[in-house]
Amino acid sequence: MNEQQPIIVWFRQDLRLTDNAALHHACQTDAPIIFVFIHDPELAQKWTMGAAKQWWLHHSLASLAGNLKHYRTDLILRRGATLEVLENLINETNAQGLYFSRHYEPYQAGLENKINAHFKDILTIKRFKNNLLVEPETVLNKSNEPFKVFTPFYKAAMATLQVADPLPAPNEIDAYTATIASDDLDAWQLLPDETLWGAEFKKNWVPGEQGAQINLDAFTMHALNKYNILRNRPEFIGTSRISPHLHFGEISPRQIWNDVIHSDKGSEPGNESYLKELMWREFSYYLLHYWPDLPDQSFKDSFADFPWQNDSELLNAWQHGKTGYPIVDAGMRELLQTGWMHNRVRMVVASFLIKHLLIDWRHGEAWFWDTLVDADLANNSASWQWVAGCGADAAPYFRIFNPQLQGEKFDPDGIYVKQWLPELQHLPNKFIHAPWGAPAPVLQEAGVELGKDYPQPIVEHHFARERALAAFETIKINPNASA
Ligand SMILES: Cc1cc2nc3c(=O)[nH]c(=O)nc-3n(C[C@H](O)[C@H](O)[C@H](O)COP(=O)(O)OP(=O)(O)OC[C@H]3O[C@@H](n4cnc5c(N)ncnc54)[C@H](O)[C@@H]3O)c2cc1C
Incomplete structure (x- = not known):
């Protein structure tokens, strides 16, 4: 038995054993290791974890605990204020070290400072860079200020980018053998009442490291080489569906980057386009780091006076996929059923809420926060x-998607719409994105009574477009201003 004082590896948004620098470096020492995950519902205050992500967290922790079992060690679960939980654990085990991955959400960064101040004289604290390719401090413009625009950020980041090889999962782990109290995962009650919602999630997702690798392998094998073409087509599995795995850190961006560039199935345009999307994620984290109000405040001050209308009935229709615009409704129903939505459709539904319904973007953000399994603050x-x-x-304010044309362009055969709106499955393709335009006999033959089986549009497109433009005029935005 190893008599040394243990090291605590504190899992956060890095629920993996492969390419986890905190775990890897703890294993390089002679000390036995304790693994802990802390559920601290109060920490994020307003941005406490949404319901869909709680489902994911439950299964991801179960998977991580299962993987640790192969090393004959346990995952300790504790619930409560993080600082207090860590303090108790350190006192109980006389730990000599605390290793963890850097976390980029504003309240987590604050917590890291507190932890450092509180424990630095008691034990060794090591924080590892584990979840981004580009640390926000390393990319600044010539005036030593953060970039506000993606392209110059991207160019500057790529000029110096060096992506290390992923670290392997440990061969063995020297586990701490004394008994430590742990919560029961079920007692955290993270799972929803499946009779009400969430029953379909498990058909769509396998949370955990293995599920992440399966998705990535399937993507590199079958879709990477055409990603630049198919990424906008929601009826195909043309994207990697890695976002919830990446959010929870079940796979590292280093791993993804390396798998993509070393895949023999990729293509230059496919790889380039995919890696660029990963860099958009980096840019979001970068923005959140420098502008921690990003989730709550419009970046452009002029939007503080925007004349939102915030009609709760319209919001409800949007949330439940009952707007009468098939591409919007299909997206919102995909979200409710699977906890995920295709990126192209996310753009269309978001534009519809903000510009067609004049509902404040923060209402949409909050709904996504609660219902997406990949809900990610940045x-x-x-x-x-x-x-x-x-x-x-940002996209220019005057770019107002026409939902009918978006549907016709990106779901030309209506396959995606019919998948999520079975009530329209017999409607001919010609009308699938505009059922209101179908002649009465066509609707009758398809078994669709508008207003009964499927809604009439809740707002008329041309009217909505003009109204949105007029509303934007009132805040007098200079379309060329970056902030
Ligand atoms: C209104 C709106 C809300 C969104 N909310 C989230 C969110 O909460 N969490 C989230 O992870 N993504 C969000 N996205 C970005 C994007 O839609 C998802 O990352 C993507 O659909 C995830 O699917 P995928 O893994 O198959 O993506 P792929 O196309 O396979 O891309 C691979 C990875 O690159 C990153 N990525 C791709 N597109 C973007 C993008 N536009 N911006 C930033 N990163 C990107 C993601 O990490 C993604 O997993 C949002 C987009 C919109 C328009």
Whole structure:
């Protein structure tokens, strides 16, 4: 038995054994290791974990605990205020070290400072860079300030980017053998009442490291080489569906980057396009690091006076996929059933909420936060602000998607719409993105009574477009201003 004082490896957004620098370096010492995950629901305050992500967390922790069992060690679960939980654990075990991965959400960064101040004289604290390719401090413009626009950020980041090889999972782990109290995962009650919602999640996802690698392997094998073409087509599995795994750190961006560049199935345009999307994630984290208000405040101040209408009935129709615009409704129903939505459709539904319904982007952000299994503070807030036109490097405010044309362009055969809106499955393709335009006999033959089986549009597109443009005029945005 190893008599040394143990090292605590504190799992956070890095629920993996492969390419986990905190774990790897702890294993390089002679000390026995204790693994802990802390559920601290109060920490994030307003941004406490949404329901879909709680489902994921439950299964991801179960998977991690199962993987640790192969090394004959346990995952200790504790619930409560992080600082207090760590203090108790350190006192109980007389630990000599605390190893963890850097976390980039604003309240987590604050917590890291507190931990350092509180424990630095008691034990060795080591924080590892584990979840980004580009640490925010390493990329600044010529005036030593953070970039606000993606392209110059991307160019500067790529100029110096060095992606290390992923670290292997440990061969063996010297586990701490004394008994330590742990919560029962089920007692955390993270799972939803499946009779109400969430029953389909398990058909779509395998949370945990193995599930992440399966998704990535399938993607590199079958879709990477055409990613630049198929990434906008929601009816195909043309993207990697890695986002929830990446969010929870079940796979590292280093691993993904390396797998992609070393894949013999890729293509230059496919790889380039995919790696660029990973860099958009880096940019979101970068923005959140420098502008911690990103989830709560429009980046462009002028939006503070935007005349939102925030009609709760319209919001409800949008949330439940009942707007009468098939591509919007299909996306919102995919989200409710699977906890995920294709990126192209996320852009369309977000634009519809903000511009067609004049509902504040923060309502959409909050709904996504609760219902996405990949809800990510950085990516979600940066993306909503991008669509709204109020973000750092945002889509121009006057770009108002026409949902019918978006559907016709990106789901030309209506396959995606029919998958999520079975009530429209007999409608001919010609009308699948605009059922309101179908002649009465066509609707009758398809078994669709508008207003009964499927809604009439809740707002007319041309009216909505003009209204949105007029609303944007009132805040007098200079479309060329970056912030
Ligand atoms: C309104 C809106 C809200 C969004 N909310 C989230 C969110 O909460 N969490 C989240 O991870 N992504 C979010 N995105 C970005 C994007 O839609 C998802 O990352 C992507 O759909 C995930 O699917 P995938 O893993 O198959 O992506 P792939 O196309 O396979 O891309 C691989 C990875 O690159 C990153 N990525 C891809 N596109 C983007 C993007 N536009 N911005 C930033 N990173 C990107 C993601 O980490 C993604 O997993 C949002 C986009 C919009 C328009």
